[in-house]
Amino acid sequence: MTEFFKTILPPVIANSPILDILVIIIKVFIVVNFAMINGMYLSYVERKVIGHMQVRLGPMRTGPHGILQPIADGIKLFFKEDIIPANADKPIFFIAPVISLTAALATLAVIPFWEDFIIADINIGILYILALSSLGAYGIILAGWASNSKYSFLGGLRSSAQVLSYEIAMGLSLVGVMLLAGSANLLDIVKAQENMPFGMYLFVQPIGFFVFFMAALAETNRAPFDLPEAESELVAGYFVEYSGMRFALFYAAEYIGMVLMSFLAAICFLGGWKGPDFWFFSKVPPVIWLLIKVYAFIFFYLWIRATLPRYRYDQLMGLGWKLFIPLTLANILITGLVKLLIET
Amino acid sequence: MAEVEKKLETKNLTISLGPQHPATHGVLRLVLELDGETVVKCTPYVGYLHRGIEKLSEYKTYLQIIPITDRLDYISSLSNNIGYCVAVEKLFAIEVPERADFIRTITAEMTRIASHLLWLATHALDLGAMTVFLYAFREREWIIDLFEKLCGARLTVSYARIGGVRNDVPEGWLKDLYNFTEEFPKRIEEYETLIDQNRIWFKRTKGIGVISAEEAINWGLSGPTLRGSGVPYDVRKFMPYAAYNKIEWEVPIGKNGDVYDRYRCRMEELRQSNRIIRQCIEKIPDGPVMADAPKFTLPPKDKVLSDIEHLIHQFVLITKGPMTAPIGEIYSAIEAPKGELGFYIVSDGTGKPYRMKIRAPSFVHASVLPRLCIGHLVADVIANIGTIDIVLGECDR
Numbered sequence: 231m232t233e234f235f236k237t238i239l240p241p242v243i244a245n246s247p248i249l250d251i252l253v254i255i256i257k258v259f260i261v262v263n264f265a266m267i268n269g270m271y272l273s274y275v276e277r278k279v280i281g282h283m284q285v286r287l288g289p290m291r292t293g294p295h296g297i298l299q300p301i302a303d304g305i306k307l308f309f310k311e312d313i314i315p316a317n318a319d320k321p322i323f324f325i326a327p328v329i330s331l332t333a334a335l336a337t338l339a340v341i342p343f344w345e346d347f348i349i350a351d352i353n354i355g356i357l358y359i360l361a362l363s364s365l366g367a368y369g370i371i372l373a374g375w376a377s378n379s380k381y382s383f384l385g386g387l388r389s390s391a392q393v394l395s396y397e398i399a400m401g402l403s404l405v406g407v408m409l410l411a412g413s414a415n416l417l418d419i420v421k422a423q424e425n426m427p428f429g430m431y432l433f434v435q436p437i438g439f440f441v442f443f444m445a446a447l448a449e450t451n452r453a454p455f456d457l458p459e460a461e462s463e464l465v466a467g468y469f470v471e472y473s474g475m476r477f478a479l480f481y482a483a484e485y486i487g488m489v490l491m492s493f494l495a496a497i498c499f500l501g502g503w504k505g506p507d508f509w510f511f512s513k514v515p516p517v518i519w520l521l522i523k524v525y526a527f528i529f530f531y532l533w534i535r536a537t538l539p540r541y542r543y544d545q546l547m548g549l550g551w552k553l554f555i556p557l558t559l560a561n562i563l564i565t566g567l568v569k570l571l572i573e574t
Numbered sequence: 575m576a577e578v579e580k581k582l583e584t585k586n587l588t589i590s591l592g593p594q595h596p597a598t599h600g601v602l603r604l605v606l607e608l609d610g611e612t613v614v615k616c617t618p619y620v621g622y623l624h625r626g627i628e629k630l631s632e633y634k635t636y637l638q639i640i641p642i643t644d645r646l647d648y649i650s651s652l653s654n655n656i657g658y659c660v661a662v663e664k665l666f667a668i669e670v671p672e673r674a675d676f677i678r679t680i681t682a683e684m685t686r687i688a689s690h691l692l693w694l695a696t697h698a699l700d701l702g703a704m705t706v707f708l709y710a711f712r713e714r715e716w717i718i719d720l721f722e723k724l725c726g727a728r729l730t731v732s733y734a735r736i737g738g739v740r741n742d743v744p745e746g747w748l749k750d751l752y753n754f755t756e757e758f759p760k761r762i763e764e765y766e767t768l769i770d771q772n773r774i775w776f777k778r779t780k781g782i783g784v785i786s787a788e789e790a791i792n793w794g795l796s797g798p799t800l801r802g803s804g805v806p807y808d809v810r811k812f813m814p815y816a817a818y819n820k821i822e823w824e825v826p827i828g829k830n831g832d833v834y835d836r837y838r839c840r841m842e843e844l845r846q847s848n849r850i851i852r853q854c855i856e857k858i859p860d861g862p863v864m865a866d867a868p869k870f871t872l873p874p875k876d877k878v879l880s881d882i883e884h885l886i887h888q889f890v891l892i893t894k895g896p897m898t899a900p901i902g903e904i905y906s907a908i909e910a911p912k913g914e915l916g917f918y919i920v921s922d923g924t925g926k927p928y929r930m931k932i933r934a935p936s937f938v939h940a941s942v943l944p945r946l947c948i949g950h951l952v953a954d955v956i957a958n959i960g961t962i963d964i965v966l967g968e969c970d971r
Contacts, residue, residue, distance in 0.1 A: 280704075280705075283705060284704070284705050284707075284708040284709070285708060285709070285712060286708060380587060380588075380589045381589065383587075384587075384589075384608075384611070384952070388611075453702060454702060454774055456702070535704075536704065536705050537703075537705060537768065538702070538703065538772065538774055539698065539701045539702040539703035539769065539772060539774045539775050539778060540701060540702025540703075540774070540778075540953075541774055541777070541778075542777065542778060542951060542953040542954070543611055543951060543952075543953060544611075544951060545777050545778075
């Protein structure tokens with residue numbers, strides 16, 4: 231992209247740092263819009279997919295097959311009254327959804343869409359993602375606390391405990407990948423997968439993938455781990471006091487979180503933007519391959535939501551600490567040993 | 575250190591679950607005292623749906639009470655109708671024709687299926703399995719459509735009458751119902767594939783809300799909530815009414831008395847109900863559907879329109895009630911989908927009951943909630959509310 235701008239812009243600008251900033255702004259613009267549209271339409275896809283799984287149609291009224299439903303929802307939420315509970319801690323109440331959404335969006339900076347399209351090619355990509363998604367938990371905890379409502383408070387507490395414990399499992403499940411690739415940079419990880427069976431880490435890191443998948447469900451508060459917002463217990467959990475646009479921000483953050491986790495899964499375990507290299511498959515643009523993998527993963531998310539009941543809070547924690555963390559630790563040990571044996 | 579500990583006191587968190595809460599099945603309100611997520615104290619508050627049905631009945635004729643009983647347990651209104659009519663018939667010593675008995679049995683079991691389906695749907699939804707909800711509603715809709723064909727109403731049917739039922743079944747209706755019974759067992763299996771062998775479902779239901787057989791009897795539980803603990807008490811077997819003694823069926827019971835066993839009990843009851851309906855359709859005799867008791871039952875409509883005496887008779891029955899009602903009192907119970915639904919009626923010889931008391935299973939079951947919930951987690955409270963299967967319309971009356 232930089233080369234393209236160099237040809238059309240006057241040399242004074244083309245050779246100055248302004249150009250780099252300009253290119254980054256354009257990239258950010260593209261990625262944020264992509265994420266927002268994905269987040270919006272994910273709500274539609276979720277309702278449609280689950281609807282069809284449950285012998286009903288899902289949204290049908292707004293536009294053909296309800297295709298404009300997310301836009302209608304967005305407009306509605308935008309014009310809703312912004313209700314602030316009288317006893318709420320106002321500054322924190324205001325800032326909590328912003329933290330959630332910002333953390334979710336900022337994570338996209340290190341996601342490579344294909345080889346040449348990445349906003350920030352930093353060498354600690356995975357660590358950056360883990361750090362920011364933990365930061366997102368702050369939004370949830372603060373929202374639960376600042377609402378000054380018992381239900382939100384319980385939801386916030388549950389969420390903080392859940393996100394913290396599953397953060398560990400998720401981090402550890404990605405260690406196997408980092409060991410194999412020898413790097414925490416997402417570009418390097420994709421490149422390192424080329425000489426693996428089917429060009430994916432999925433088959434050499436099945437345990438890692440399994441734990442990552444479960445932890446991703448728990449991280450993004452999705453069924454069967456959707457305890458922080460368990461509607462039958464806590465009504466809506468931490469955001470029960472939110473309305474209008476602030477509520478929409480939480481929702482957007484949740485969906486973008488889902489998209490992000492799917493990207494991470496596709497990049498770390500499913501070979502990123504690389505597709506099969508024969509027949510007309512090799513002509514398909516790499517970004518399409520990445521999106522296919524991402525959406526397949528998202529479909530799994532929805533499928534699980536339509537199928538499984540919800541875990542209980544203590545069972546969820548038990549599962550995380552007693553099963554997933556030991557599993558990933560064993561996985562790291564085995565991966566390290568095998569790698570050591572092959573290399574020596 | 576001791577000083578710090580003195581200053582850092584912990585306080586239990588009191589939350590009000592309901593009356594507007596998605597999992598309390600109506601307007602039940604539980605005030606929970608939580609230590610962390612563990613319930614230390616649980617106080618059910620009822621009465622948000624109190625309409626004074628018992629008192630109201632004292633001002634209505636025996637006939638006019640039937641539609642009021644619809645509003646008790648509005649998901650299985652026909653059971654209430656039948657329960658009330660059976661009580662009044664015993665009091666008035668009316669012999670119900672056999673065909674009417676069979677139709678009552680069929681429709682009561684249909685109601686049981688509809689009620690259990692709604693229970694399954696909401697119980698599963700409360701535990702997070704949302705697909706079962708819509709699957710169960712699909713079949714419930716089928717049953718409700720059949721009710722609509724039978725009597726025109728879908729929920730509050732008011733179909734039973736003192737001395738029989740309002741009308742004979744329409745032509746082809748039994749065939750339609752038979753088709754349903756052919757298909758229904760497959761649908762039960764469909765629900766079971768979703769939750770029955772699911773590890774998460776096991777974890778959420780096994781060993782939760784355990785109540786022993788003895789304790790369950792002492793608490794006055796009835797229906798599937800009691801049978802889940804292994805007590806084979808079913809009013810249909812012990813004090814048969816309608817046509818239940820003329821057909822073969824079993825009383826499914828549980829063993830451990832936990833949420834899972836009660837769930838299994840109700841699932842088996844769905845199958846047994848299906849079996850009862852099929853047998854009834856095969857065995858149903860021909861004949862009248864109203865008893866020959868002109869003092870208590872309305873005269874046929876065509877005679878009312880052509881004959882002055884019948885017109886006067888109808889007028890008196892409607893406005894003043896059966897004036898020749900025998901003096902006495904009666905307690906009579908039936909097996910409603912929720913449990914033992916009893917009617918205690920005192921007659922003073924006028925056209926209106928002197929006193930009517932309803933033994934509502936939901937009311938008794940709501941009282942056992944603290945026993946089931948204390949010491950468990952908030953999530954289990956939801957499972958327990960689901961498992962005792964209460965309807966607040968009946969609980970508050």
